[in-house]
Amino acid sequence: MLLSVENLSLCFRTRSGVVRALEDVSLSLAKGETLGVVGESGSGKSVLSFAVMGISDSAATVTGGSIRFEGLDLLTSDGDSLDELRGAEMAMIFQNPRTALNPIRPVGRQIADVLLRHGGVTHAQAKAKAVEMLAKVRIPDPERRALAYPFEMSGGMCQRVMIALALACGPKLLIADEPTTGLDVTTQAAIMDLIEELARESNMATLLITHDLGLAAERCHRIAVMHAGHVVEVAPADELFANPRHPYTARLIATTPRPSTSLAGLEPIPGSLPDLRGELPPCRYAERCERRTPDCDRQPLLRQGDASRTVACRNPIMGDAA
Amino acid sequence: MPPVILLIAKRILGALPSIAAVVVVTFVLTRALPGDPAAYFAGPAADQESVEEIRRKLGLDKPLPVQFIAYLGDLAQGNFGTSLTTGQPVAADIAQRLPASVELTLCGLVLALVIAIPLGIAAATRPGSWVDHLARVISTAGVSLPVFFTGLLLVYIFYYLLGWAPAPMGRLDLFATAPPTITGFYLVDSLIAGDGAAFRASAAQLALPALTLGLFALAPLARMTRASMLGVLSSDFIRTARASGLSRGTVLVTYALRNALLPVVTTLGMVFSFLLGANVLVEKVFAWPGIGSYAIEALVASDYAPVQGFILTMAVMYVALNLMIDILYGLIDPRVRIEG
Amino acid sequence: QSRDESLLVVVESGTNSLDIHAVGANPASYGVTWNIYDRLLTYGTKTLADGTLSYDYSNIKPELAESWAFTADDEITFKLRKDAKFHDGTPITAKDVKWSFDRMVAVGGFPTFQMKAGSLEKAEQFTALDDHTFKIKLLRKDKLTVPDLGVPVPIVLNSELVKKHTTEKDPWGLEWSKNNDAGGGAYRVESWKPGEQLVLVRFDEWKSGPLPKMKKIVIRDVPSSGNRRALVERGDVDLSFDLPPKDAQELAKGGKVKVAGAPIENSLWYAGMGVKQPPFDNVKVRQAVAYALPYQKIMDAVVYGRAIPMFGGPAQPSKAAWPQPSPYNTDIAKAKKLLAEAGFPNGFETVIHINQGVASLSEPMATLTQESLAQIGIKATINKVPGANWRAAMLKKDMPMFIDTFAGWLNYPDYYFFWGYHGQNAVFNVMSYQNPEMDKLIDASRFETDRAKYEEQVKGVVKIAWDDVPRAPLFQYYLDAAMGKKVQGYTYWFHRAIDFRSISKN
Amino acid sequence: MRPLLDVVDLCRRFPVGKESFLHAVDNVSLHVQRGEAVGLVGESGCGKSTLVRMLTRVLDPSEGSIRFEDKEIGYIPAARFTHSPERGLIQMVFQDPTESLNPRFTAFDCIADPLKRLKGPWTQASLTARVEELASMVGLPLPLLTRFPHQLSGGQKARVGIARALGPEPRLLILDEPTSALDVSVQAVILKLLDDLRLRLNVSYLFVSHDLNVVRLLCSRVVVMYLGKVVESGPTDRVFDSPAHPYTRALLSAIPSARGAPPLRFRLSGEPRSPIDPSPQVCRFFGRCPEGHARCEAEMPDLQQLGPDHFAACHG
Amino acid sequence: MSETTRHIRYVLAENPVTAGAFAGFALLILLALFGPALAPYDPLVSNTDLALSPPSAEHWFGTDHLGRDILSRVMVAARLDMQIALAAVTLSFAFGSLLGLLAGWHGGRVDRMIGRVVDTVMAFPLFVLAMGIVAALGNTVGNIIYATAIINMPFYARMARAETAARRDAGFVEAARLSGNSDLRILAFQIFPNILPPMMVQASLNLGYAILNAAGLSFIGLGVRPPTPEWGILVAEGATYIVSGEWWVALFPGLALMAAVFCFNLLGDGLRDIIDPRRRT
Ligand SMILES: Nc1ncnc2c1ncn2[C@@H]1O[C@H](COP(=O)(O)OP(=O)(O)OP(=O)(O)O)[C@@H](O)[C@H]1O
Ligand SMILES: Nc1ncnc2c1ncn2[C@@H]1O[C@H](COP(=O)(O)OP(=O)(O)OP(=O)(O)O)[C@@H](O)[C@H]1O
Ligand SMILES: [Mg+2]
């Protein structure tokens, strides 16, 4: 396993109470694999990805579990060795690429900064490599564009620059936190194609965070569904769509418009995400669940299934599972 | 760089109406001053008649618009009039005293920047901590003290009680000789002349007044640095930089600070205006032979020509300064550079 | 040059001209002129009761003139020194003297006015008989003529040098001499930064007196009185001038430095009343005010004893001197009674004007006065008039009440009253006081040669001034200078500037 | 029957710098029938919001006519339109529910404001009753009415926005990407609500979106814009099944489909042309179009009818 | 609303400095209201026998050169200083925000014209302009207030302009138009309440500057008329006594002045924290 997150729990201390943003989150990611993480807004997707990168907010405290990258426990290693990893071995791209780039530094310089930090190269080499990276993400006229500032580029181009920046040192893991929200559908497709292609080329693993189930379905090998800080289900993409086991997954699929659905077929999920402050029931979905049993509130959350397919539910949908 | 020259030309052109307005306002304001230069010139024992005679000679009996035209004519020839208090042409007085004021103001500003920026950064990197509160209290205290009070207090403590600072009487103590005038800044001139003694002497004289000004300018700068640093540190691109494993120093300085400086640079203009005002008081306390003390004396004596000359110089300087700030801003921020 | 040979002086504000004749020259210019130019005559010195040296107005001495004599009843002839030179090396001749005197009476303004006080009015009065003989013809017999030749105004300029810089508009070269040294005095100007400092160096070929001890004089402007005090107290400067009374008193007590204080001759601080403006046109009101003034409080809290009280004296003038203590004293009951008699049992409202230029003294005085007047029902507000406007305000003569000072250079009571009380209504008669009886006495005393008669006349004037009280006298102020213990020879001069020629350090 | 809204050759140019213009909306014609829901799609910056702001009459067109219920309203200056009787009849739901609610107004005030301005007179009681009626109509719990926008969730804010727009009983409701900022499940709720309201109140919709799946759910007709121009319009089914313009095709192929499904690889490359002073001869899509012909660079294609009510502007 | 109170309470609890500033502000208001009644002595009555006596049990802050009780003078001065500051700030706030609103809303020529006016005022070093105005018009309390108001006006105008311009195209403004609001109504009821909070912060900072400004004017002799107690004048009068060791004459009024300005500045910071939406989640 390239990355394995085990029983990770994380909370934020805020003035209005402790926010239990992640609880007992377990995930794993193999080399070259693409894992999608989906869920409603506020379900903890970004918090998870920031925890993996070690760039959590200062108010965050990990209360349990571990994150291992190639066997190295990221939570216990010191800041310097993490800095060595970040940007070199694992990299991240963000939503809203325009603001995610330094507005007053030429994009080429920003890429070169990362290369100089990790690549063991000279200034000239870094510059050349930056141009090369820009060319690789199909930015026309890369020499000139390397000197351009983010505000001189469109959103799609900025996202390409972000990708070039992330991939500059050839990381083994790419975390993409909603890389295409805010972009056009057509640009979104092109960007996703690019990520997919580059990942395949270098056998890079990708953690794709999105709230668009359709996108995850199209791009990922496996998908993890998150709800209120819990990973409720992990399954291969096609299986997840064909046979969702967790009631939340099923509802999420049903509420996503697809080319084939009709308005009548859209089924909204009742209720909303619980407030993560204060006491929470063992199953955080129970409140909204139509398959809730008395056990759900009494017994601790049960995770069942094998490595390829887990579900955190006492009463999963077993439908036409073989 | 032609675009820069174009920008400068445009800014100067844009400032002309303001300067024209300043000339008019200054003229009206100074003519409203209660003094009577004719009575002053007429001497101690003049009677009403001889005062009228002098008034006629000075052209002060003419209607204001006529006087204004005459004033404009003089201005066009670079003639700012003559000061009653020093008896010298105002232009010469200002030329001689301006470097003193500018040197002092700049030293105060530099001192403030040198303290304020690290303080602001320290506060922003640990918001809510004791450093933050301390920075806030220090800088707020600085701006809460009336400058003349700070100045007097510093003189009392460092000169009178402790004897660490030299006597507060101008730019050099009585024994040092001024370096040959090149820039008019004693610090610079003495370095050019290689005169270590003069440099030390002028630096020692500068220390307290510059500190007084610096304390005053500290607050807006530290506060702005803190606020903009906080904003920048929580922005997306800093997260990107951290996620790229860039070292803490690079993130803080190359990425965060440079961005955070933009609003600080803008505040500089305002701070400078405050400083020029505070300068007037500080110069009075420290017997600093700058244009501020010159202006106060003239104002209290209802001596128009120096007041007009002073305000005009200040306005021109302020416009020039804003121009410099714009250019500096453009150097830091490519966005304005392109939009021009 | 050792520190012992140079004198560091701090003053509140420096000169604005190197030539006292220039238009708008300020009081500080008197001192410069005094030291860099010579006059024909000067005064000797005497020691005051407290040991302070003072000029002696009864002892007139030659300066540039080797000797002088009344060669006729209406003619004075001066023999000039043969070896005297200007700073540029040219010899000083009677031609220069003539040109200089012509200039004084021609330029108008203060110099002309001051010369007129000594009946020196027309160019025709002055003749250069030869290179070293100069003659003044008198228009009338005036006892002020000779003393007036020793004031700072009648300086002898290097006429050839100045003439090189005259213009059509400026035939007397005032613009040039304002910024340049054309003198032959004991010191010459080494450098001058207006508003900052003036450096004088000794003119080694000066012949009009013993060569001064100090080789270099640095006069620095330090506006803050606190700083001036600290500087001298800490020994950083040799002499601090323009000291406020409180500092003078404390420094004198402190013993670290010497304080030389001399009552300023022929001067008086007073509370004036515009006699043309009701209710001050009523003499009872004025007397009521004079009885309501907080004299002792002012002595204690404003001048800290650095003045001679000018109240609580005998009912009749005891001598023919000015100033002398008036019979008034703080007596609220009497003041109330007088006010009631005047028809203002409940008082009235008025405004006290003060000169902001001397606010450190006049403001507390006005505040105390205001408080005191309130006790007899007079509600006064205080109006601070900017220094430069003070003269214009005086000229307007519309101030109901004001606090001010006046001093004459020439120490003669008649001189003082002529400018301050005479019905000719000069600018200094701010009260617009007119009393034919007094005018007659003043006019007579000015040219009176009989000592006894003169004294009678003066006493008469003083008595009227007391009874009519257009001005309620407060105190005679000290001129205080603090100096390091080493400084010797500081002398009080009527023109209230420092004569560096007599100063030495040991 | 005449359409409810008939727009002919509407243009809007913004001056940029000296003598340059940004052609945000260029000769756009479209119509909306009574009770009909029309979708307007196109990529970011193609002029959808500009068009919609002209239609709601908060922005003055540079040229062209807007007829609403047979009355020309395009020439009434925006400032005057506020006081015209049609003001209440055209209402809009904004793209960003947060930004479009005054942070200092409670939900109640937000909904009541247009009622007070455009309807009435009201007594306090009747106003409260009407606001509560609207709130229940859009499914906003009544206790939330006293809250400020920052105390409401995204979906709740969207409902306030819809209730506000419905208050003056508009005939035409313009929805500028009303769900793009919302979660899918909230989006589903809102979509259902909108559809329901349309049927109940017989309002017409002009629904702006860049999500084709959403447009398809709600609209019977769709208009596709590209860089200020309409490039295709037609019944939703026809446009989806047989898109005639390459841009429409690219849009459709960009919709994510389940993994393994044969991807419709019809990707756009290159950058869009500049909207500033575009050449009137060159097709706006030229340069990005996978099919670009020589003719496309020489002649701007016009809308051509391809079927009943189906138009496209392409030479190909 | 209750949430707002809770938020305020939180900000105050979290930040003792701000809480202190609020307390100080309350104290100042109390002093301004009741200072003259509370003062132990008549601030105007002199007693030259006691002149310049150091702090003692009778005179906590000592006495000044005329033997007046400094504590009483400092207390009584609070009212005048607060009056000057509040009046000046109110004036500049009113005119500045009006100009700023107009400029920001209309843009174009109106904006340029108003910008000119503002630039002209700003082209003067502000304190110097205040000096000029007071010197020209005479040193009355009214003129000090006008001068202070004029020099502070540009800050409000600029701020209001920027804040208005930023909101001119905001969704809620457009929504208000759609709701049938005229421009004037939008400005008054939609935009103004929104720009008010940041302007209040500015106002609280300016209260401090206004007091400093008045004090500076007093220092150079352009302040209110004697013997009215005003902090600036008290310090200026006391300044001459520092060197001779009578530190209390300047120190206590100086401290009062500083405490007030300090308080206003911190208050501004505190207000900023309270109204900053990012700080309330
Ligand atoms: N710095 C923080 N302090 C307190 N709570 C936080 C912080 N960051 C995130 N949270 C909380 O953690 C939870 C998860 O947030 P997160 O940003 O991971 O959601 P997300 O799934 O990424 O949502 P979105 O799709 O909107 O990006 C939310 O309830 C959020 O309020
Ligand atoms: N006031 C304006 N001044 C100048 N240009 C403008 C203005 N408003 C819009 N534009 C420009 O007009 C074009 C169309 O903008 P518009 O907002 O209508 O696009 P849109 O289709 O709504 O985009 P999105 O999907 O991002 O909302 C854009 O290029 C935009 O920059
Ligand atoms: Mg997220």
Ligand SMILES: [Mg+2]
């Ligand atoms: Mg839009």
